[in-house]
Amino acid sequence: MTYLGEGWDSTAVLVDGWVQRRPRRAEIGPQLVRETAVMPWLAPRLPLPVPVPEVVSADPVVVRHRLVPGEQVADLTAAMGVQLGEFLLALHASSVDEAARLGVGPLVLPVERFRAEVRVPGGEELLARLGDLPADTLVHGDLGPEHVLGRDGVLTGVIDFGDVHIGDAALDLAWALHSTPPEFAAALARTYGVTAELRERASVWHRLGPWHEVLYGNDIGDPRITEIGLAGVHERLRSWVSPI
Numbered sequence: 001m002t003y004l005g006e007g008w009d010s011t012a013v014l015v016d017g018w019v020q021r022r023p024r025r026a027e028i029g030p031q032l033v034r035e036t037a038v039m040p041w042l043a044p045r046l047p048l049p050v051p052v053p054e055v056v057s058a059d060p061v062v063v064r065h066r067l068v069p070g071e072q073v074a075d076l077t078a079a080m081g082v083q084l085g086e087f088l089l090a091l092h093a094s095s096v097d098e099a100a101r102l103g104v105g106p107l108v109l110p111v112e113r114f115r116a117e118v119r120v121p122g123g124e125e126l127l128a129r130l131g132d133l134p135a136d137t138l139v140h141g142d143l144g145p146e147h148v149l150g151r152d153g154v155l156t157g158v159i160d161f162g163d164v165h166i167g168d169a170a171l172d173l174a175w176a177l178h179s180t181p182p183e184f185a186a187a188l189a190r191t192y193g194v195t196a197e198l199r200e201r202a203s204v205w206h207r208l209g210p211w212h213e214v215l216y217g218n219d220i221g222d223p224r225i226t227e228i229g230l231a232g233v234h235e236r237l238r239s240w241v242s243p244i
Contacts, residue, residue: 008216009162018064020056029061031162036063037102039161042138045094048087049157070149070156076180078187083155084148084176085191092169094138099166106135107167110215118214118230122237129204137169144175170201178206207236 004012009028010021023029032053039052051065073080111127140147141163149157173192177185177199189199210232217226 007160014067015064017067019051019067020062020064021053022060022062028162032061032063033058034103035161035164038099038104038164039065041098041102042091042094042161046087046090046158048083048155050161051159068149068157068159070151072146073148073150073155076184077153078183079153080150080155081176081180081184081187081189082191084184085188087155087158088169088172088176088188088192091140092137092172096136096138096166099138099164104138104164104166107141107165107171113215114211117218118211118233120230120233120237123233126204126207126237130208133168133170133201133204135167137167139165139167139169139172141165141167141171143172145179168201168205170198171205173198173202174205174209177202207233210236 002014004014004019006012006024009025010023010032012019012021014020021032023032033055035051036053036055039050043050043052049068051068053063053065056062056064109130111130114123114127140158140161142160143158147158147160148155149159173188173194176188177194180188188194194202210229213229213232214226215229217223217229
């Protein structure tokens with residue numbers, strides 16, 4: 001058995017080629033079980049490998065899936081941008097009705113907690129934008145560098161679909177357009193067909209990202225994580241120029 005690490009929601013170990021995941025909190029158990037219903041349907045529709053988990057134990061909840069090849073990519077290239085753009089086109093074209101039948105619901109943002117726990121200049125302006133964002137697309141929900149895998153110059157998989165939901169396609173573009181090398185972001189934008197309006201919505205989601213880190217730090221009582229999150233909130237709000 002090899003310990004693979006832990007995220008905010010679950011821990012993972014590698015056992016005989018299988019990644020076993022366990023929830024870190026009780027409310028995450030149903031989320032892991034939901035993946036076992038959604039991913040077998042979704043995986044064949046996607047151009048990159050993704051986890052296809054199965055239930056090992058219902059109480060306590062343990063799920064497992066075959067190891068998706070690759071590692072976190074240090075140097076994202078234009079060719080990888082094309083690959084991720086094609087992946088997102090396929091994901092976002094998936095049937096919302098079928099996803100809902102399999103248990104996928106809308107994103108519920110903790111706006112009141114944001115308002116109460118992240119009091120920063122410009123924060124209310126950002127929160128006000130959230131009510132105008134659409135919720136009509138099946139999205140990964142947590143697409144970032146730790147969840148996009150590659151090897152030998154190509155992408156090899158996308159992992160961690162615990163936050164999959166019916167929401168705004170721009171959420172999945174937030175990191176890819178605003179926190180990646182220019183050549184990668186440009187190739188992804190061309191492949192996906194990113195419009196100015198979609199890019200602007202992605203910037204809203206990008207600026208909201210560290211707010212979740214603040215709440216997570218507060219939840220687990222770790223002031224260091226809270227401070228890192230607040231620093232990110234301030235940095236991203238300072239760089240935000242609101243549209244006229």
